[in-house]
Amino acid sequence: MLHITQRKMNPFKPTAGGEPPLLIGRERVVRDFDKGLDNGVGAPGRIMLITGARGTGKTVMLTVLGDKARAHKWDVIEETASDGLCERLVSELCSKDSLIDKLTFAPSITIAGASVSLGEAELSPKRMPETLRKAMSARLDALEKRDAGLMISIDETQAASRADLIAIATAIQHQIREKRNVSIVFAGLPQMISDLFDDEVITFLRRARTNVLANVPIDEVKESFAQTFEDSGMSLDTSLVEKAAVATAGYPYMIQLVGYYIWDAADARESTVISKEDVNEGIREARVDLDNAVCVPELHGLSKNDKAYLEAMAVSDGPSGTSEVAKRMGRSAKYAATYRKRLLDAYVIRQTDRGEVDFAVPFLREYLRGHMQKG
Ligand SMILES: Nc1ncnc2c1ncn2[C@@H]1O[C@H](COP(=O)(O)OP(=O)(O)OP(=O)(O)O)[C@@H](O)[C@H]1O
Ligand SMILES: [Mg+2]
Incomplete structure (x- = not known):
């Protein structure tokens, strides 16, 4: 006998302009x-x-x-x-x-x-x-x-x-x-x-x-995940909600990607209870999509030296001083300043209030760290 069950739709919308199930922090x-x-x-x-x-x-x-x-x-x-x-x-x-x-x-x-x-x-x-x-x-x-x-x-x-x-x-x-x-x-x-x-x-x-529009607070991501999963018939543990929310860093596109792939992993097992493995797999897949949709295109038009500047920045966990970046590149401050300006103009990096530089593109630091030396 053919068993037709009412299947719920994945509520997350990881597409450009796609209206999210909940608009967080705006x-x-x-x-x-x-x-x-x-x-x-x-x-x-x-x-x-x-x-x-x-x-x-x-x-x-x-x-x-x-x-x-x-x-x-x-x-x-x-x-x-x-x-x-x-x-x-x-x-x-x-x-x-x-x-x-x-x-x-x-x-x-x-x-x-x-x-x-x-x-x-x-x-x-x-x-x-x-x-x-x-x-x-x-x-x-x-x-x-x-x-x-x-x-x-x-x-x-x-x-x-x-x-x-x-x-x-x-x-x-x-x-x-x-x-x-x-x-x-x-x-x-x-x-x-x-x-x-x-x-x-x-x-x-x-x-x-x-x-x-900046990244949204993680606490609000947590609340929205808990509610969206529940509303769509999936249940998950508080500690898993926390893990999923932290993985998004509050970046709106990543919120939809992480939510989508976690939901999908549980759905693929035909389960309505989200497991730890679903969360891990969801975060992994979200990162792949994010790299391809955001990081790869951002780096695509940049020169070798632009990338060298970014890699020197990626050493820091947060903003870097401009003379520090030059030192890491083994170049003069004047040389580094040329690339700094190019990257600021391309809005790949931004200047902080303290005159340091930081990544303007979310997750680019993590991407560069993962791909450095690999060519
Ligand atoms: N406040 C929000 N809360 C949760 N998800 C959001 C929020 N705002 C946007 N998103 C999600 O983020 C993703 C990107 O949204 P959108 O396409 O509007 O961004 P954008 O700033 O226009 O990007 P781009 O600069 O590439 O055009 C979409 O998947 C959308 O569902
Ligand atoms: Mg847009």
Whole structure:
């Protein structure tokens, strides 16, 4: 007889942008944004910058904030920076088939006079700032009729062209001056902050709320593991929860990987009780995926000397003094400084408050230690 049992799904989501079963350690950012929506035009939190290393949850955060805006009945436009960003924004701003528009009224969005169809001229780079501003105003006019606002989110901002950023920033700045119900959230790797802030044209972004997504506290990882496993029909010992949580170092992507592979190991044995072996195997597999998805690509574009600098850093358990790194490399401070700058610019390393250097990419130290001398 064929026995069909109801099998539970693995609740963990170790994929880029995959919404985790529980969002750990980000209450303040979400609340800040939500309050910004509640508190009306001009409230802080409506203009937000979100940065963090790869895999810290920037894309997920944009999704969560977008959901908050939708819950306020706002329209949400979600974009990722790449060539043609502003053209795409304009066409989304003008699109008439957003669900709410269909349900409530047929808006007549007028751009550059009366036409809805955009000619080549309106989309030319030179006209883009004006076109975008008009498209935004037209959409806000329509939204205002039902007391709603517009949220725009831009992911991977570090990849945006300067021209696109200027067009977006000036259009938003215009709406803010006009006291319109608008919100914008930029997410990207930390170098986006210096790109945005160093630009004289986009100075108003200096007043934006900046949230740096860091690793989350281990205690919160423990709680979330305990709850997620239980909710999905798996039981495990407190000491195993602790071990699993510690192995993640609080790095969001690793939390999902470790959870996923532990769950999978128990599931493969058709057991609902997680064993010590499941936890060990889960952590091992998670590390392999992490190395391949994060560490290998980060090192890929680097030169031999860049790597030598990183290996010299990996000797320390924490941040290293820059002269110490040079000494370990057997090079002059000036020589080492060249590679330090290259690695800072590539955001593989970061400078600490005390002027030392540390890894900006989670688990890179461990990876290098495991692979040094192996070629
Ligand atoms: N607060 C969180 N708690 C638990 N897991 C999280 C959290 N935020 C993100 N994750 C998980 O971390 C992983 C990476 O998330 P996400 O893709 O949003 O990161 P990212 O910062 O956008 O990365 P990248 O820079 O590569 O685009 C996903 O598997 C996601 O489920
Ligand atoms: Mg992302």
